[in-house]
Amino acid sequence: MQNRSHAVMAQRTEAADSPDDFPTPPWATRGFMEHVLAEFGPFKKLSCLEPACGAGHMAKVLKEYFREVRSSDAYKYGYGSVRNYLDVPYEANAVDWVITNPPFRLAEDFVQRSLIVAREGVAVLVRTVFIESVGRYRNLFETTPPAICAQYAERVPMVKGRLDRKASTATGYAWLVWKKSGSRSTRLMWIPPCRKDLERDRDYPPNR
Structure with a gap:
């Protein structure tokens, strides 16, 4: 009998034309900055781009660390500029870092573009299964392996279209x-x- 519990069924499977809007809980971004990226800091004099910013949940946390954070998204969420990262590219070496939670189906393209846009480094938050796939290995990992693969020890709940504590x-x-x-x-x-x-209470809308 199929297990239909919420935890098992809450998978990120989206249509090809979906905005793939699964906001990153702010605590998870802080965890990345504090436990992974800190070795490359300090960042108070550096700039960062979040090119899939959605409603700004990740970008707002990045502002706690970086001097400047640019934000954009292909869809209008009321935060950042509306700009398709793959169709309207930023100039080469435009910022020090590109840090983002990209649409899963476009993550490989986001990495390739970001390696041109960033002066110092690129970081993407992906489902762990992203490191699988022969095609992805041939197209990306074989020639351009990441310096770090940092796995969350605890689960990071992401809900389509909203933060949910x-x-x-x-x-x-x-x-x-x-x-x-x-x-x-x-x-x-x-x-x-x-x-x-x-985690901070201010990270969530009222009643979340």
């Missing part, structure tokens, strides 16, 4: 980080349980 998920997420200079090998690490320490 009470949500659960069966989907695992990891950050892939590319540095424009340095080793061409990939280091595996874990983001330790950190939601309790990094």
